[in-house]
Amino acid sequence: MTIGNLPSHRHLLLRTRFQLIGGLSFAIMVPALIRMSVHPHVIFSSNLQVTITAAVFAHVMGFFVYRRIGNFPGVAAAGYILPTFALSYGLVFITIFFFRLEYSRFQAAGSFMLSTLWYFGLSVASQRLDPYxxxxxxxxxxxxxxxxxxxxxxxxxxxxxxxxxxxxxxxxxxxxxxxxxxxxxxxxxxxxxxxxxxxxxxxxxxGRVEIESLSENTLGSLNPNQAYIKIKQAVDWFGALLVLVAFAPLWALVAVAIRLDSPGPALFRQERMGYRGEIITVFKFRSMQCNVGDEAADEKERAITRSEDGRITRIGRFLRRARIDELPQAINVLRGEMSWIGPRPEAVVLSRWYEAELPFYRYRHIVRPGITGWAQVNQGHVVEVDDVLEKLHYDFYYIKNFSPWLDVVIFLRTIRTVLSGFGAR
The missing domain is CATH 3.40.50 (Rossmann fold)
Known part of the structure; x- marks a missing residue:
C-alpha cells in the first residue's frame, strides 16, 4: 500500500529542516551578498551583524509561529504568510529601534521580503505537489x-x-x-x-465543534486552560491601557464627529451577558440615531441590528465597517470584564432568548467575552437562532482549543476582516 512513501522532491519540500535552513539561507544571505558585492568589508560592520542576528531571530520566530498556527483550519493558506512574518519582523525591529541600535535598513527590508517570498513559493509548490x-x-x-x-x-x-x-x-x-x-x-x-x-x-x-447536548465528556473537552486565562488577562490589561493612552486623540476626533453627525451622546452603553453569566455594561461609540423606532419595537427588536438598518448614522456606517465603534470596549478590558479575543457578548435580552432556545448556550460564558472572536472572523454578525447555533459551534471550538496560537490566528484574521469589512452591519 502507498501511504508514507513520497518521491524525493516532495519529501524534501515537506521537511522542516529543509524549509527553515533554505529560508534562512535565501532570506539572510542573499541581501548580505548583494551588499558585499558593492562593499566587500561591510560584513565586518556592527550594524550589518546586528541586523543579520535580528533577522535570523525574526525569521525563526515567524517560521515556527506560521507552522504552529497552520494547525488551525484555513490558516495554512499562503495569504497568512505575509502578516505572520510582518508581525515577527516588526516586533524584533521595533525592539532594536527602542534600544537605538544601528541596523541596516537594506538588510532588514530584504530579509523580510525574501522570507515571505520563500514561504509563499514553498506553500504553493507543496500544495500542488502534495495535496491533502x-x-x-x-x-x-x-x-x-x-x-x-x-x-x-x-x-x-x-x-x-x-x-x-x-x-x-x-x-x-x-x-x-x-x-x-x-x-x-x-x-x-x-x-x-x-x-x-x-x-x-x-x-x-x-473550525466548529458541533453539539446536540452537553455530556460529561463534552464538558471535559471544553474546559479551557486555566493557566492561560490568567496570562491572557494580564496581556489584555496592558494592551487596553496602551490603546486608551495611544489612541486618545483619535477617540476625541471620533466623539466630535459623532456629535456633529447626529444628536445624542458619543458613547453608547448597553447591558450584555459577560463572564460566568454576570451582566456587564459594554461601551461603544454610538453608531445609531437615538430613539428612532423605539416606540414601535419591543426590547428584543431594539437590540437587533439588521442589514441596512435605518437607525445607523452616516458616520456610524463607517465606524461599524472599520470596527472603530468597538474601541471603547478597551475600558471593559481594563476593568477585567472582557478580553480582546473571545466569544462576543450579547445583549442581555438576546442572550436570554438564545438560552431559552439553546439549553447549552450559557456554557460560552466560561471564558471572558471578547471584542473580536473565532465566530466573528468566520461567520460575521448573526441574530437568528439557527445562525446563533452555528455561531455557538465556532465559540465552542475556540473554548476547546483555547490557546495563544489560536488567538494569534484570530488576530491575523481580524486584520483581514477589518480591511474587507466582512460581517459588518
Missing part, C-alpha cells in the same frame, strides 16, 4: 465529509488502500463496523498511518 488526501471508511456519519473542501477524499469500498498516497484514514468509530474494517483500522494505526474519528477531522477542517 484522506481515505474514508464507509459507515456512520462520514457522508458529511464530502461537503468540506480543501481535501481530496478517497471513499473506500473494501479494506484496502487506493493506489494514490493518503495522509490518513477517517472513520466513524462509533458506528457498527465489520471485523474486516476494524482489522484494517488496527493495521493502519500499527503502520503509523493516522486514524481520525469523523468528528475530530470535521472539527479540525471546519
Amino acid at each position: 488526501r484522506l481515505a474514508v471508511i464507509p459507515g456512520g456519519k462520514v457522508d458529511q465529509l464530502e461537503k468540506i473542501g480543501g481535501v481530496i477524499w478517497h471513499n473506500l469500498s473494501a479494506p484496502q488502500f487506493p493506489s494514490e498516497r493518503v495522509n490518513g484514514v477517517v472513520a466513524d468509530l462509533r458506528a457498527n463496523l465489520s471485523d474486516g474494517w476494524e482489522r484494517f483500522i488496527a493495521d493502519s494505526a500499527l503502520s503509523g498511518i493516522p486514524v481520525y474519528h469523523v468528528k475530530q477531522i470535521s472539527e479540525s477542517l471546519t
